[in-house]
Amino acid sequence: MSGALTIGQLAKAAGVNIETIRYYQRRGLLDEPRKPLGGHRRYQDEVVTRLRFIKRAQALGFTLAEIAGLLTLDAACACTNTRALAIRKLALIEQKMADLAAIQHVLGGLVQQCDAGHGGAACPIIEVLAKEGC
Structure with a gap:
């Protein structure tokens, strides 16, 4: 081109x-x-x-x-600053993954309770969502 x-x-x-x-x-x-x-x-x-x-x-x-900041870095400091930004981003992603794993665990348990069927009892998922402080 x-x-x-x-x-x-x-x-x-x-x-x-x-x-x-x-x-x-x-x-x-x-x-x-x-x-x-x-x-x-x-x-x-x-x-x-x-x-x-x-x-x-x-x-x-x-x-x-963040990309706008990356685009303004000059060659002299780009690696150090970019690395620091990448480390912060990686930590954020790891935290999100941990949060998602916790959500997965809770939802998995609720689905198992539904699968166990309590014969006419209220839905455990609805009960948890309806509780204050969730």
């Missing part, structure tokens, strides 16, 4: 839709090129790389605000 791309070509090359590009522009993650008189905005090839970076970072769980 060489030269300048239309927004449609950019979207296709990066594997995103046009509205995603516009949204990233509004969020300040991508610059919006000037529109020539009577023409269409053109994007440089390196914008494809930036879009792919954003999408890969999102797939790893980084928020757009």
Whole structure:
């Protein structure tokens, strides 16, 4: 790929839709090129790389605000700062996994109670959800 791309070509090359590009522009993650008189905005090839970076970072769980910070890091401090951000993100993911495991355990127990069938007794899941302080 060489030269300048239309927004449609950019979207296709990066594997995103046009509205995603516009949204990233509004969020300040991508610059919006000037529109020539009577023409269409053109994007440089390196914008494809930036879009792919954003999408890969999102797939790893980084928020757009965090990605904006990653995009501003220079080469000198990028590794240290990025590592610190990744460590925080990893800790958050591990906490979410622990929370999900606890939820899985509780729901599994409730389903087992339902499966055991208490013959006309109230549904244990509804009872737990109806209790205050849950």
